[in-house]
Amino acid sequence: MSRNSPAVNFCLYLAALLFLSACSRVSEEQTLMQTYANRVAYVLDEPPQWNTEQLTIPALPAQRQRFQKATDISEGLLDVLDLGRCDLLSLIASRNSSLGKLAAPSQRLSYEIQFYVKIRQCLTLAVNDPTIEVDLKKRIEKIVTIKRDNMPLIVWNALYTGKEIDASLAMNQPPLPFIQSDHTATLQALKKLSFIVSSVFHPTETTEKSLFVNLNSLEKNYESIYRDPLGTPLLKSLVLLETTFNSVSDSIDNRLARRAMCFDNMRNPQADVLKNVFLEYYAHQIQPYMAQVQRIGYEWFSTHEKMLSFLSVPEEIKKYTDQVFMTDTDISVWKRYISARNRHTEAWHRILTQCNLMPSLSD
Numbered sequence: 545m546s547r548n549s550p551a552v553n554f555c556l557y558l559a560a561l562l563f564l565s566a567c568s569r570v571s572e573e574q575t576l577m578q579t580y581a582n583r584v585a586y587v588l589d590e591p592p593q594w595n596t597e598q599l600t601i602p603a604l605p606a607q608r609q610r611f612q613k614a615t616d617i618s619e620g621l622l623d624v625l626d627l628g629r630c631d632l633l634s635l636i637a638s639r640n641s642s643l644g645k646l647a648a649p650s651q652r653l654s655y656e657i658q659f660y661v662k663i664r665q666c667l668t669l670a671v672n673d674p675t676i677e678v679d680l681k682k683r684i685e686k687i688v689t690i691k692r693d694n695m696p697l698i699v700w701n702a703l704y705t706g707k708e709i710d711a712s713l714a715m716n717q718p719p720l721p722f723i724q725s726d727h728t729a730t731l732q733a734l735k736k737l738s739f740i741v742s743s744v745f746h747p748t749e750t751t752e753k754s755l756f757v758n759l760n761s762l763e764k765n766y767e768s769i770y771r772d773p774l775g776t777p778l779l780k781s782l783v784l785l786e787t788t789f790n791s792v793s794d795s796i797d798n799r800l801a802r803r804a805m806c807f808d809n810m811r812n813p814q815a816d817v818l819k820n821v822f823l824e825y826y827a828h829q830i831q832p833y834m835a836q837v838q839r840i841g842y843e844w845f846s847t848h849e850k851m852l853s854f855l856s857v858p859e860e861i862k863k864y865t866d867q868v869f870m871t872d873t874d875i876s877v878w879k880r881y882i883s884a885r886n887r888h889t890e891a892w893h894r895i896l897t898q899c900n901l902m903p904s905l906s907d
Contacts, residue, residue, distance in 0.1 A: 573719045573833070574599070577784055580825035581791040587818045588799040593791040601779040601877065602868060604713040605861045610705045612858055614694040617687060629676070630666035630684070635659060650766040653702035654759045657744055660691045661755065696856040699741055703851065708766050712775035713868070719780040720840070722833055727840055730772040733765035734847045745854040778844055779868060781837045782881040788830070789888035796891040806899035815899040822892060827903065834885070845871045845878045 578594050585592045639647075639655050647655070667688045670676045703709065740758050743751035799805065806815055848869040857865050866873040873879065896902045 571718045573722060573781070574784060576722075576825070576829060577788040580821070580830060581788050581795070583821045583825065584792050584818070585795040587814065587821055588795050588805075590795045590798050593794040595787070595791070598787045598790075599780075599783055601715075601776065601783055602864055603715055604710065605864055607705055607710075609861050610701075610858060612697040612700055612856065614697045614701075615690055617690055629670070629680075630663055632659065632662055632666075635662070648763065648766075649702050649706045649708075650763040653699065654762050656691075656695070656698045656702075657740070657759060658756070660688075660695055660744070661747075661752070663688050663691060695744060696854060699744070699851075700855045700857070703737065703741075703855075706766075708769045709775075711770050712773045713779075714773060714776055717773055717776040717780070719784055720777045720833075720837055722829075724836060727772060727774055729768040730774050731840070731843045731847070733768040734844070736761065736765050738847050738851050741851045741854055774840070774844065775868070778837065778841055779877055781833075782841055782877050785830075785834055785837060786877075786881045786884040789884040793884070793887045793891040796895050800895060800898075804898060805895050809898065809900040811899045811901055815901055819896065819899075819901045819903075822896070823903065826892075841878060841881070845869065845876075 581594045582592045585594075635655065635658055663684065667681075667684050670681050670684050736758060739751070740755065740762070743755045743758075747755075805818070806812060849871055852865065852869055863875070867875050867877055870876045871878045893902070
C-alpha cells in the first residue's frame with residue numbers, strides 16, 4: 545500500500561478541518577447570545593446556564609401526513625348539470641385542458657375558489673328562479689355542499705403541503721441575521737393569502753368583489769413566500785432568544801436566592817460591572833435584534849393563526865401547528881418566547897432596582 549506524501553497528508557488534514565469547521569459552525573447571533581448569558585453568569589459568580597440542547601425547533605412533518613383528501617364530485621353529477629346557467633363552462637374547460645391538468649398549486653387553488661364562489665352564487669339565483677327544475681336545483685345544492693365541505697381541506701393543501709411551505713420551514717437555514725433584513729414582500733404575501741381565505745369562508749359584499757382581483761396575484765404571492773424562506777429563520781431566532789433570556793434569568797434568580805447583590809440599595813463595583821454587561825450586550829445589541837424578530841414574529845404567527853382558524857388541521861400534526869403557527873398554546877414557540885422575555889425583564893428589574901442601577905433614558 546502506497547503512502548501519501550507529507551504535502552498530500554497536510555492537504556487532507558486541512559480539508560478535514562475545514563469540513564468539521566463547516567459542520568460545527570455557530571451563527572454570529574448564537575455567539576453573541578451565548579457570550580451575553582455567560583458574561584452575566586460570570587459577574588454573578590454563577591455557573592453558566594447556557595444549554596445548546598435547547599436550541600431546537602420542531603421539524604415540518606412529511607407531506608403525506610399533511611395532505612388531506614377531498615371528496616370528488618362524480619362526473620355524472622356534472623354531466624347532467626346545466627353548467628351554462630352557472631357561468632362555469634369556460635372555467636371547467638380551462639381546468640380540464642392539458643395545461644390545466646399541470647397547473648401549479650396556486651392555479652389549482654384559484655380554480656377551486658372561483659368554482660365555489662360561482663356555484664354558490666348560482667344556487668342563490670336558482671332557488672328563486674321558477675323556470676329551473678327542482679331536480680337541477682337539488683343537484684346544484686349538492687355540488688355546493690360538497691365544495692363547501694371540501695374547501696377547508698383544499699385551502700389547507702394549497703397553503704400547507706406545497707413547495708412554498710417546505711422551503712419556508714426547511715431546517716437547514718440560520719436564524720434571522722442581526723443586520724436588518726427586509727421581509728416585507730413575504731409578510732404582505734401572507735396577509736393577502738389570509739384575506740383570500742377569510743373572503744372565501746366569511747364573504748361580504750366588499751370582499752367578494754375584490755376576491756377575484758386578489759386571485760390574479762395569487763401566483764406572485766406564492767413566489768414571494770418561496771423565494772424568501774422565513775419560517776425556520778424566525779423560529780430559530782425566537783428559540784435562541786428564549787434560551788438566552790431563560791439562561792440569564794436563571795443566573796439572576798439563583799444569585800438573588802443565594803445572596804443579595806446589593807444591600808440597602810447601595811451599588812458596588814460588581815453591580816457596576818453587571819450594569820455594563822446589561823448595557824453593552826442587551827440594551828445596545830440584543831434588544832434591537834429582539835425588536836426586529838418580535839415584529840416579524842407577530843405578523844407571521846397572527847396571519848397563520850387567522851388562516852388556520854378557517855381550516856381543517858390533520859389530527860396527527862396538530863401538535864406541530866400548535867408549536868409553529870399558534871400564539872396561545874402552552875407549547876407555542878411564540879408563547880414560550882414571550883414568557884422568557886417577560887421573565888428576563890422582571891429578573892433584570894429586580895437586581896438593578898436592588899442596586900439602585902435602573903437605566904435612565906440617557907444610558
